[in-house]
Amino acid sequence: MILTDESVKAMKEAVGRYPKKKSAILPCLTIAHRQIGHLNDDIYREIARAVNIPYVEIAEAATFYTFFPKQPVGKHHIQVCHNISCALVGADGLCSYLEEKLGIRKGETTPDKEFSLVSVECLGSCATAPMMQVGDDFYENLNRAKVDEILSELKEKT
Numbered sequence: 106m107i108l109t110d111e112s113v114k115a116m117k118e119a120v121g122r123y124p125k126k127k128s129a130i131l132p133c134l135t136i137a138h139r140q141i142g143h144l145n146d147d148i149y150r151e152i153a154r155a156v157n158i159p160y161v162e163i164a165e166a167a168t169f170y171t172f173f174p175k176q177p178v179g180k181h182h183i184q185v186c187h188n189i190s191c192a193l194v195g196a197d198g199l200c201s202y203l204e205e206k207l208g209i210r211k212g213e214t215t216p217d218k219e220f221s222l223v224s225v226e227c228l229g230s231c232a233t234a235p236m237m238q239v240g241d242d243f244y245e246n247l248n249r250a251k252v253d254e255i256l257s258e259l260k261e262k263t
């Protein structure tokens with residue numbers, strides 16, 4: 106059993122807040138993600154059993170959202186949007202800059218497990234492109250100077 110009793114209890118409470126169980130899938134995934142730090146097939150099955158929602162519905166929701174990593178990631182999970190609005194204003198260059206600053210490639214985690222870097226599809230903040238998400242936070246209208254500032258702040262939190 107991977108999920109704690111506390112997580113299962115929170116999931117059952119989430120299910121009780123909605124007229125349709127299915128509406129609680131994202132809250133349940135969020136609870137599991139906050140406990141474990143990533144999600145995978147075994148965790149989808151546990152959630153499905155805990156709240157009696159079909160496994161496939163849990164898995165299809167989880168695999169759609171990149172903010173639920175599917176393998177262990179560093180303390181700061183950096184997701185750089187590479188979709189059209191962000192791409193048009195330099196997302197690719199920013200991602201390369203982050204690779205250079207962190208000393209890792211996309212899809213990798215720093216050896217000290219502090220930072221993971223991925224490039225992802227649209228995060229819904231196209232008007233403030235280029236942007237990235239770190240954990241739960243959005244960072245928008247990015248440029249290299251802002252990236253430097255953000256990395257310094259994140260390093261202070263380590």
Ligand code: FES
Nearest residue numbers: 186191227230231
């Ligand atoms: S294209 Fe980057 S947030 Fe939408």
